Structure formats: structure tokens, C-alpha cells
Amino acid sequence: MKILGHVRKYMKEGGAPLVRRAKGARAFLYPVDEKVKKRHGTIYAAAVKGDWGKVEEIYKNFPDDVRAKLESSYLGDTALHVVAAVGRNEFVKQLVSKYLKDEDLEMKNEKGNTAFCLAAMTGNMELVRFIYVSKENGITIDP
Secondary structure (H helix, E strand, O other), X not given: OHHHHHXXXXXXXXXXXXXXXOOOOOOEEEEEOHHHHHXXXXXXXXXXXXOHHHHHHHHHHOHHHHHOOOHHHOOOOOHHHHHXXXXXXXXXXXXXXXXXXXXXXXXOOOOOOOHHHHHHHOOOHHHHHHHHHHHHHOOOOOO
């Protein structure tokens, strides 16, 4: 009963509880904001398609979503992970130059992979070089 009290206290209005396992741990409940879930689904779909304009529009209004783990990926991927995995090189370049910080290139998904790893696994050497150089030289963020 303590769990339900906690969920009621902290769940956002309109949210729904979601049961999820955490890397082999017991299942737990956490609140889901349906608006956020839908927005993250839109980011995921646009990232797969390479629709930078759609994603940038969302990031301008919700800048914290740049680092959000997108549930649609099922692996805790951020948009950076998604576009690196599907080879949307120009999207990656826009994302890195406009929104990300140095440490963001080190974000890992639930499998422990960074965007650099995903680019390397898919054989995208152009993207591997870009991420490596961005990390080594420090990222310059456009105003």
C-alpha cells in the first residue's frame, strides 16, 4: 500500500502507472506523463526518418528532451543514439553542434552503448570520425 500512496502523491495529473523491470531487478511502478510519452514518440519517429526540423521544433520548446531516454527505442536510447544507429549523419551534426555538450557524447543506453559505439557497429566511419573529433576538440554550440 505504501507504493500506491507514493504513486498517488507524485504522479502528474493525467499520468498512468507503468510497470517496468530494471535490468533484472524486481518490477516497480513509476508515473507516466502521456504528453511526454507522445512527444518522445514523435522525437523517435522523426529521428528514424531524419526529420531534423520536427525534432528541433520540439527541442526549442522542451530543451531537456535533448537528453531524454526515448521509450519507443526500448533500449533507453536518446535521439542521438537513434540517429547514430540509423546513419542520419546530418541530423547528428545538427544535434551535436546546436544542443549537446561534451559529456552528452558519452551518454549510454541500457546496453551500455554510446552513439560512437552505435556508429562504429554499423560501419559508419564518417560519423565515427565526426563524433571522435567533436569529443577531442570540444563541442562548439551555436547560439
